[in-house]
Amino acid sequence: MEQHSKRIALGLLAYAAQRDLSPEKICRSAGIDWEEVNDETKPISPELIGHIYQESIRLSKDPLFGLHFGESLQLSALGIVGEVIKTSTTVGDALNLALTLLPTVTTAFDAIITREAATFTVTFVPTDPDWRNSVASRQTLDVLMVFLVHELDGLLLKKIIPESVRYWRPIDEWAEYERVLRCRPSIAPDVNAITFANSLWDTRIITANHQLQEILLRDFVKTNVAVADMKSLRSQVHDYLLRNCYLGTASLEGAAANFNLSVRTLQRRLKEDGVTFEMLADHVRKTMAISYLRSGDYPVKEISWMLGYNDLGNFTRTFKRWTGMPPSAYQNNGRP
Numbered sequence: 001m002e003q004h005s006k007r008i009a010l011g012l013l014a015y016a017a018q019r020d021l022s023p024e025k026i027c028r029s030a031g032i033d034w035e036e037v038n039d040e041t042k043p044i045s046p047e048l049i050g051h052i053y054q055e056s057i058r059l060s061k062d063p064l065f066g067l068h069f070g071e072s073l074q075l076s077a078l079g080i081v082g083e084v085i086k087t088s089t090t091v092g093d094a095l096n097l098a099l100t101l102l103p104t105v106t107t108a109f110d111a112i113i114t115r116e117a118a119t120f121t122v123t124f125v126p127t128d129p130d131w132r133n134s135v136a137s138r139q140t141l142d143v144l145m146v147f148l149v150h151e152l153d154g155l156l157l158k159k160i161i162p163e164s165v166r167y168w169r170p171i172d173e174w175a176e177y178e179r180v181l182r183c184r185p186s187i188a189p190d191v192n193a194i195t196f197a198n199s200l201w202d203t204r205i206i207t208a209n210h211q212l213q214e215i216l217l218r219d220f221v222k223t224n225v226a227v228a229d230m231k232s233l234r235s236q237v238h239d240y241l242l243r244n245c246y247l248g249t250a251s252l253e254g255a256a257a258n259f260n261l262s263v264r265t266l267q268r269r270l271k272e273d274g275v276t277f278e279m280l281a282d283h284v285r286k287t288m289a290i291s292y293l294r295s296g297d298y299p300v301k302e303i304s305w306m307l308g309y310n311d312l313g314n315f316t317r318t319f320k321r322w323t324g325m326p327p328s329a330y331q332n333n334g335r336p
Contacts, residue, residue, distance in 0.1 A: 008105065009037065009044040009052060015069045016056050018236045019259060029055045046107065050136030057135070062260045064176060066139030070146035071180050072240065072258060092201040094155055095122065108137045109144060119163055120201055122148060123193040132168075141168075141192055146180050148194055155205040163195045179257065233259075234273035234280070237266075241284040252277050286322045289315075293331045300327045 013023040027034045030051035036042040057065045088094035099111045099122075108131065109124045124144055131137040145165070152160040165181050166188035178184045181194075240258055241250055250258075255277065256266040270277055285307055292303040304315035304327075319327040 006044050009049055012049070012052050012056060012069060013037070015072050016060070018072070018240065019056075019060050019062075020233070020236075021056065021059050026052060026055045026059065029059075046136065050134065053139045054135050057139075060260060064142065064173060066142035067146055067177070067180055068258055068260070069139075070143035071150060072243070088205060090201065091152065091155060091203050091205060092120075094205055098151075106140050106144075108134075108140050111144075115198065115201070117198070119195045119198050121193050121195040123191065125192075145192065145194060149181055152196075152200070156200075156203060160196070160200070163197055165195075166191045166193045168192050176257065179254075232273055233266075233269050234275050237270065237277065238280050238284065241281055242287070250281075285318070289319055289322070289327065290330075293327055296331065300331065303327065 013026065016026055017023055023037075024034050027037055030048065032044075032048055032051065037044070053066065057063060062068065088097055095113060099113065102109070102111050107127060109126055112123050112125060114121050114123070124141060126137065126141075128134065128137065145167075149160060149162060159182070162181065162183045165177075165183045165185040167177075167185040168188070168190060170187055171177050171185060174184065236259070237255055240255055252263055252266070256263045259266065261269070267277065270280070289303060289307060292298050292306065293300075298306075300315075301312050304312050307315065309315035309318075316326050316328075319325075319330070323330055325333075
């Protein structure tokens with residue numbers, strides 16, 4: 001419990017740093033000793049996590065901070081995804097296991113799965129009757145809802161669209177919730193649930209490609225910049241793209257929304273850093289292509305698909321531009 005709570009806190013602060021907020025200032029305002037945050041032996045209570053949320057929202061002026069934090073998690077998954085994919089075969093297996101691990105992440109919500117003829121539904125049930133008055137609980141709900149949708153992507157290596165999303169409260173920011181959850185939520189008092197097509201339940205996850213997940217997770221850890229080192233927007237966007245590259249390159253619009261910026265502002269600030277969004281996206285695709293090819297475990301066609309290229313010819317031409325040789329030759333030559 002304490003380990004995952006600390007990961008949540010560190011994840012929140014790392015995401016705050018990506019948003020050009022000072023983790024030290026957030027902790028100071030929240031009444032948290034910065035040295036304790038960096039001390040692996042010191043736990044962080046749910047109350048303190050709530051204070052981190054409150055200060056992050058205040059300083060970022062983003063009431064959807066939890067929603068955007070959940071979107072940013074992706075494969076890092078607080079250490080849970082690795083545990084799930086090692087012991088699961090199907091989506092149903094993975095969801096059942098993930099929900100048993102939920103208490104190690106938060107005690108604010110329980111989760112139940114119900115199945116019907118055409119659909120299955122994951123419902124998040126608050127454990128505190130007064131949860132609506134807790135900033136941390138409300139933000140945690142957003143994290144859980146968006147994380148559920150996006151992690152199915154990671155288990156299947158394709159984008160999943162829910163059948164429906166039901167939310168406990170009216171939503172002012174319809175467009176942003178619809179963008180992140182890929183489905184316009186409907187209002188259902190006292191219900192927080194996401195429904196998926198039942199055909200997904202028995203779909204095999206990429207356990208057979210477990211090495212792929214290991215590569216992705218390892219590269220994330222290796223390249224994820226420490227909180228204190230998150231300085232330039234250029235490095236922040238590069239890190240965001242790397243963490244979201246397993247289904248093709250994230251869009252400019254999605255990246256801008258992740259940093260709570262307009263597209264024009266993001267483009268302008270990157271230009272001030274001497275790069276463009278397209279240059280960063282191209283570098284990330286090259287980095288991951290070389291990583292996959294060096295592993296020697298995946299056919300070139302599969303790598304092309306994983307990087308978002310629908311046409312193998314386009315990927316081959318692009319890789320040749322990067323390295324001067326086609327991907328098959330690079331792989332066969334066993335480049336170091």
